[in-house]
Amino acid sequence: MKDLILAIDQGTSSSRAMVFDANGAVMASSQQEFPQIYPENGWVEHDPEAIWASVISVCSDATSALAHRIAAAGVTNQRETTVVWERESGKPIYNAIVWQDRRTADRTDAMKAEGLEPEVNKRTGLLLDPYFSASKIAWILDHVPGARAKAEAGSLAFGTIESFLIFRLTGGKRHVSDATNAARTSLYNIMTGMWDDDLLSMFNVPRAILPDVLDNIANFGSITSDLLGTSIPILGAAGDQQAASIGQACMKPGMVKSTYGTGCFLLVNTGEKALLSKNKLLTTIAYALNGKCYYALEGSLFIAGAAIQWLRDEMGLIKQASDAEAIARSVPADHGVYMVPAFAGLGAPHWDPGARGAILGLTRASGAKELIRATLEAPAYQTTDLLKALEDDGVSLSELRIDGGMAANSWFAQFLADISGVKVTVPKMRESTAMGAAILAGIGAGLIDGIDNIDQFWQAEHSYGPSLNADARANLLAGWAEAVERVKSTG
Numbered sequence: 001m002k003d004l005i006l007a008i009d010q011g012t013s014s015s016r017a018m019v020f021d022a023n024g025a026v027m028a029s030s031q032q033e034f035p036q037i038y039p040e041n042g043w044v045e046h047d048p049e050a051i052w053a054s055v056i057s058v059c060s061d062a063t064s065a066l067a068h069r070i071a072a073a074g075v076t077n078q079r080e081t082t083v084v085w086e087r088e089s090g091k092p093i094y095n096a097i098v099w100q101d102r103r104t105a106d107r108t109d110a111m112k113a114e115g116l117e118p119e120v121n122k123r124t125g126l127l128l129d130p131y132f133s134a135s136k137i138a139w140i141l142d143h144v145p146g147a148r149a150k151a152e153a154g155s156l157a158f159g160t161i162e163s164f165l166i167f168r169l170t171g172g173k174r175h176v177s178d179a180t181n182a183a184r185t186s187l188y189n190i191m192t193g194m195w196d197d198d199l200l201s202m203f204n205v206p207r208a209i210l211p212d213v214l215d216n217i218a219n220f221g222s223i224t225s226d227l228l229g230t231s232i233p234i235l236g237a238a239g240d241q242q243a244a245s246i247g248q249a250c251m252k253p254g255m256v257k258s259t260y261g262t263g264c265f266l267l268v269n270t271g272e273k274a275l276l277s278k279n280k281l282l283t284t285i286a287y288a289l290n291g292k293c294y295y296a297l298e299g300s301l302f303i304a305g306a307a308i309q310w311l312r313d314e315m316g317l318i319k320q321a322s323d324a325e326a327i328a329r330s331v332p333a334d335h336g337v338y339m340v341p342a343f344a345g346l347g348a349p350h351w352d353p354g355a356r357g358a359i360l361g362l363t364r365a366s367g368a369k370e371l372i373r374a375t376l377e378a379p380a381y382q383t384t385d386l387l388k389a390l391e392d393d394g395v396s397l398s399e400l401r402i403d404g405g406m407a408a409n410s411w412f413a414q415f416l417a418d419i420s421g422v423k424v425t426v427p428k429m430r431e432s433t434a435m436g437a438a439i440l441a442g443i444g445a446g447l448i449d450g451i452d453n454i455d456q457f458w459q460a461e462h463s464y465g466p467s468l469n470a471d472a473r474a475n476l477l478a479g480w481a482e483a484v485e486r487v488k489s490t491g
Contacts, residue, residue: 002071005442006063006232007434008055010161011240012078012098012262013309015054017062018431019070020438022447024457026429030061037095042102042344045095048083051161052168059228067230073223074236074441076243076433077161078262079184082136084147084209085164087157090172093144096161097136100263100302100344104135105353116202123189123196125274125283127351131300133160134186134203141205154208160184162237163211166220169234174221177211179288180242188213190274190285193293215288216242217444217451236440241265241298242286243436248401248427249458251451256390256397259432260406263347264304264379266386267296268395279389280349289451297395299348299386303341303357304379305405310343311375317368324376325411331373333472336361338381338483339374346488349389354489361479379406380416381480387420399423399463403432410462418468419476428461 004027009016013036019028032054037045063070080099085092097103108128111117117128126132137158141148150156159167163177182188182195187205189196195210214220220234238246241259245267248257253271258264267286274283274295286296308324311317318324338360345353359371383400390397400422406412407426417424429435435457442448468476 002069003447004066004069004071005438005445005447006059006070006073007438007441008059008073008075008165009240009431009434009437010051010055010075010077010165015051015058016431016434017058018434018438019062019066020435020442022442024429024435028062028066030058032058040103044098044100044344046081046098048085048092048096048164051096052165055165056227063228067228070230070232071447072235072441072445073232074437075162075165075220075234076238076240076437077165077181079160079181079239079241080131080133081161082133082140082158083161083164084137084140084151084156084158085167087155087175090168093147093156094140097140099131101136102130102345102353104130104139107135107138111202120186120199120202121276123191123199124183124186125190125276126184126186127280127282129351130353131347132184132186134199134205137205137209138203151209152206156209157211158209159211166234166237169223169227170221171224175211176220177213178216178218178237179213179285179293180216180239182213183285184239190283190293193288215291217289217440233445234441235444236437238287238436238440240433241267242296243440244403244432245269245286245296245436246439246454247429247432247434247436247457248403249455250401251454254395254397256399257401257403257432258383260304260379260402260404262304262306264301264383266299266383268390268397270295270297275393277389277393279392280351281386281389281393282348297390297393299389301379301382301386302344302347306343307339307341307375307378311372317372321405324372325409327369328373328376328411331369335366335370335373336363336479337366337370337374338480339371339378340483340487341375341378342487346484348386350484350488352488355487358483358487360483360486376409376412377415380412380419381477383416384420384477387422397422399425401425401427403427403430414464414467417464417466419473421466421473423466424464426461428459429457
């Protein structure tokens with residue numbers, strides 16, 4: 001009996017495969033990290049072959065005893081990361097350029113100077129920034145010898161990571177994407193639900209390399225039997241943050257989730273209305289079903305858990321990420337140190353690609369413990385900035401549902417509630433991204449009864465209420481605001 005669902009969750013620092021039953025219980029799980037590549041200052045790349053190898057490894061591991069029971073697979077992925085490959089061989093022509101990469105800042109700045117940003121924003125809900133895929137595609141085509149001519153001739157294919165994986169998983173039979181990933185390229189008109197010729201012209205990207213765009217529940221093709229021992233239909237796909245929103249059951253307008261992984265991404269469901277922000281939040285597609293788009297406002301922060309990895313890997317201040325919680329508890333709240341993790345520029349609501357990280361407020365008494373606590377505090381301060389922007393856009397909320405690796409840190413969750421003034425809820429299933437992919441595929445396979453009935457998959461584990469007095473909160477936020485201003489390259 002085929003009663004299980006495979007979720008393939010390809011993230012920025014690791015690949016994960018999880019097998020769920022139709023009630024959302026985890027039957028098997030496997031995770032594997034892969035290398036990050038930093039060729040130059042501000043550049044971030046991944047080897048697509050390393051990603052592919054890690055995905056096959058974790059899928060094989062998770063399904064080794066269960067493959068014969070898997071009814072469908074769902075794919076979710078790090079968004080905006082850009083791959084261009086040969087259609088004939090499936091071989092990438094360059095490393096994947098990661099969403100964090102800033103090499104195209106000059107290009108997007110020039111487009112801003114030409115006055116193009118309002119039109120891009122109106123059609124895509126996005127701003128002109130190196131974060132998104134379009135300028136990355138153009139860079140690859142312009143820097144790999146012969147690539148642009150091959151692209152225009154139709155012999156190359158572009159995709160974000162889910163598109164590349166599906167191409168490989170289906171033996172090269174399907175070059176497809178889904179609406180949530182297409183919406184993050186700066187080439188897809190989220191109002192018309194189509195690739196936009198004017199945007200393609202602005203970014204100098206040939207239409208011939210683009211994938212077909214499907215709803216989030218659709219037939220994306222089948223995993224070939226030689227990979228996992230049996231053929232498995234791929235019936236759901238979504239970008240990681242939209243998948244996490246579905247996994248958190250944020251299906252009603254006004255519901256908000258924030259995911260703390262490598263970066264931090266806050267999404268608020270706005271239903272059938274595509275709201276344009278006055279405060280540089282992004283308008284994006286939350287999900288597309290039956291040819292109809294539902295929308296969200298998003299705040300994107302480039303560095304969250306990656307800063308904790310930095311403490312571990314580059315600074316050697318902790319042995320493992322979980323060490324940070326106990327250390328943070330040992331430091332008084334008025335320690336005075338602020339760490340602004342602008343390693344890849346500042347995301348929302350500032351959008352300053354030229355900003356760089358800084359540590360401020362140091363005294364002779366400051367040491368490693370204060371830096372560790374400040375680094376853990378930073379995503380909470382940044383989230384509060386996003387919530388302020390949402391409030392100014394007319395969106396109020398009573399609860400923030402959080403997930404991702406940092407959601408396991410109870411000190412962080414409480415500090416987030418204290419500094420934001422909002423109740424913070426952690427779900428029992430913290431791998432909301434994989435859960436969202438499984439829900440989409442499960443609906444496609446008929447194992448789950450529709451998108452409106454997914455509340456059953458969400459259960460709260462713990463809620464944290466604000467406990468900080470107003471004056472203390474205001475003082476901490478004032479110090480944070482000053483620190484952010486100090487690192488900005490513009491304004």
